[in-house]
Amino acid sequence: MTQYNSVTQEIIEQIVAAIGAENVYTDEVKKEPYSHDELVGKKYNKIPELVVLPTTPEQVAAVVKIANEHTIPVIARGAGTAFTSASVALFGGIVISTERMNQILEIDEENMFMVVEPGATTATVQKAANEKGFLYAGDPCSGDSSFIGGNIGTNAGGNKAVKYGTTRQQVAGVEIVTAEGDIVTLGGKLKKDSSGYNLFHLIIGSEGTLGIVTKCYLRLVPLPESQMDVLAVFPSLKTAIEVVPKIMSAGVNPVCVEFMDNGSVRNCEAYLNESLPDSENGNYIIVSIEGDNEELLEEQLGTIDEICTENGASSVLIADPERIWKARKIYAEADRAISIVTSMEDIVVPTTHIPETIETIAELGEKYGLTIHCAGHAGDGNIHANILKKDLSDEEWDEKLHAIQEEIYAKVYELGGKLSGEHGIGYKRKAVLAQYTNPVEIKLMQAVKKALDPKNILNPGKVIDVE
Numbered sequence: 001m002t003q004y005n006s007v008t009q010e011i012i013e014q015i016v017a018a019i020g021a022e023n024v025y026t027d028e029v030k031k032e033p034y035s036h037d038e039l040v041g042k043k044y045n046k047i048p049e050l051v052v053l054p055t056t057p058e059q060v061a062a063v064v065k066i067a068n069e070h071t072i073p074v075i076a077r078g079a080g081t082a083f084t085s086a087s088v089a090l091f092g093g094i095v096i097s098t099e100r101m102n103q104i105l106e107i108d109e110e111n112m113f114m115v116v117e118p119g120a121t122t123a124t125v126q127k128a129a130n131e132k133g134f135l136y137a138g139d140p141c142s143g144d145s146s147f148i149g150g151n152i153g154t155n156a157g158g159n160k161a162v163k164y165g166t167t168r169q170q171v172a173g174v175e176i177v178t179a180e181g182d183i184v185t186l187g188g189k190l191k192k193d194s195s196g197y198n199l200f201h202l203i204i205g206s207e208g209t210l211g212i213v214t215k216c217y218l219r220l221v222p223l224p225e226s227q228m229d230v231l232a233v234f235p236s237l238k239t240a241i242e243v244v245p246k247i248m249s250a251g252v253n254p255v256c257v258e259f260m261d262n263g264s265v266r267n268c269e270a271y272l273n274e275s276l277p278d279s280e281n282g283n284y285i286i287v288s289i290e291g292d293n294e295e296l297l298e299e300q301l302g303t304i305d306e307i308c309t310e311n312g313a314s315s316v317l318i319a320d321p322e323r324i325w326k327a328r329k330i331y332a333e334a335d336r337a338i339s340i341v342t343s344m345e346d347i348v349v350p351t352t353h354i355p356e357t358i359e360t361i362a363e364l365g366e367k368y369g370l371t372i373h374c375a376g377h378a379g380d381g382n383i384h385a386n387i388l389k390k391d392l393s394d395e396e397w398d399e400k401l402h403a404i405q406e407e408i409y410a411k412v413y414e415l416g417g418k419l420s421g422e423h424g425i426g427y428k429r430k431a432v433l434a435q436y437t438n439p440v441e442i443k444l445m446q447a448v449k450k451a452l453d454p455k456n457i458l459n460p461g462k463v464i465d466v467e
């Protein structure tokens with residue numbers, strides 16, 4: 001393991017001189033919020049030695065240069081909404097918060113791109129695009145708080161990925177600060193580019209381990225005139241999930257196909273303190289369709305209704321979008337209210353294997369006596385299985401969690417799936433990634449990391465180990 005140096009008073013003074021005292025936190029109370037993300041647990045949380053809040057790419061570069069010279073870890077941080085201890089300074093060092101770099105720099109209507117700073121929230125970006133008649137199609141459920149830089153860091157998926165793809169498909173370029181403190185633009189406002197290796201795609205999903213994003217070039221599409229959300233309720237989770245591949249192959253091109261199992265529905269209802277349709281035994285499938293042609297939308301609606309009804313739905317309703325999406329989006333928060341400690345699994349399988357995967361998870365939950373609430377982006381095979389600790393002792397929890405994860409991951413890989421569909425690896429899943437990934441692929445990842453970050457200062461200990 002790389003030997004890192006501590007952040008000394010002398011180094012703090014150099015940083016203060018470079019970016020201003022108002023952009024540097026040394027106080028423990030001010031640094032505490034940066035000691036964790038959504039993953040709770042002693043081994044995943046640590047107060048950083050220093051937090052900096054630069055306002056320009058040049059200030060980010062100045063901090064990274066100093067850190068590189070002294071071999072000190074630097075950890076890029078967005079809103080800290082990841083579930084994997086991804087932006088925590090577990091090996092000491094400096095957290096670089098992007099929260100003060102939050103401007104929409106440009107909306108280029110003719111070329112249909114926007115340029116934004118990494119600390120803008122996803123919702124701010126979406127709203128700015130909408131106001132000009134465009135859609136920014138990245139749409140994680142955390143969008144009200146997550147930053148666009150964090151979305152790029154994790155290659156966030158979300159609700160519109162079925163039709164538009166993940167964050168990767170929304171990004172055309174990034175400006176980054178490299179491990180040596182250079183500023184470089186990779187990609188840009190281009191619809192195509194075959195000019196050498198595509199380095200910006202390497203940055204997307206690299207979780208701050210290959211460079212720090214300081215500017216984002218995002219694709220825009222025309223804003224569809226209308227969207228409809230359909231809620232189909234099924235008495236059994238199995239029948240609900242079995243309908244997903246049927247909807248996907250019916251030619252309706254949905255924007256999203258989400259699901260919530262009955263445990264999630266009831267828990268969200270209790271958390272929101274408002275009633276949801278058929279919640280007593282209902283398992284939800286939420287399908288959104290959009291377009292400019294009302295007639296076509298009605299036709300698609302008919303097809304979805306027919307498929308769901310034929311396949312066992314107890315009711316198919318036009319959903320109140322605000323109500324249904326509020327419930328879907330607070331699923332993890334509602335779980336946190338009944339169990340502070342949870343393990344949010346983010347597995348992804350080919351969509352035809354969702355029913356089998358969900359069944360296995362339910363059986364394993366019973367086998368280990370664990371409460372698991374499943375919801376997620378069924379249309380792209382991405383299942384969130386939130387395993388709740390509730391009142392188990394730490395020892396019991398560690399033992400059971402480890403055992404159930406082993407069985408879930410083994411099944412997922414047997415079905416051609418992967419560990420994470422959108423949340424990323426961070427620190428939490430690093431060992432499992434190494435376990436399930438072809439050693440040659442890991443060797444290639446290590447070679448890339450060593451080439452781009454020779455001193456291993458960029459978010460060390462995350463995604464892969466290099467030594």
Ligand SMILES: Cc1cc2nc3c(=O)[nH]c(=O)nc-3n(C[C@H](O)[C@H](O)[C@H](O)COP(=O)(O)OP(=O)(O)OC[C@H]3O[C@@H](n4cnc5c(N)ncnc54)[C@H](O)[C@@H]3O)c2cc1C
Pocket residue numbers: 037038075076077078079080081082083086087098118139140141142145146147148149150151152153154155156157158159206207208209211212213214329330332333422423459462
């Ligand atoms: C309620 C809830 C719902 C969620 N729903 C979804 C969902 O639908 N889809 C989904 O994909 N995720 C979801 N997430 C997970 C999380 O919100 C996403 O992973 C999001 O992209 C993280 O953004 P952030 O700004 O919080 O990043 P952080 O958590 O701060 O950081 C995440 C990673 O990105 C890196 N990073 C941050 N900024 C930069 C930068 N400027 N340059 C380089 N690297 C950087 C960090 O180092 C870290 O490795 C959800 C989380 C919650 C709490």
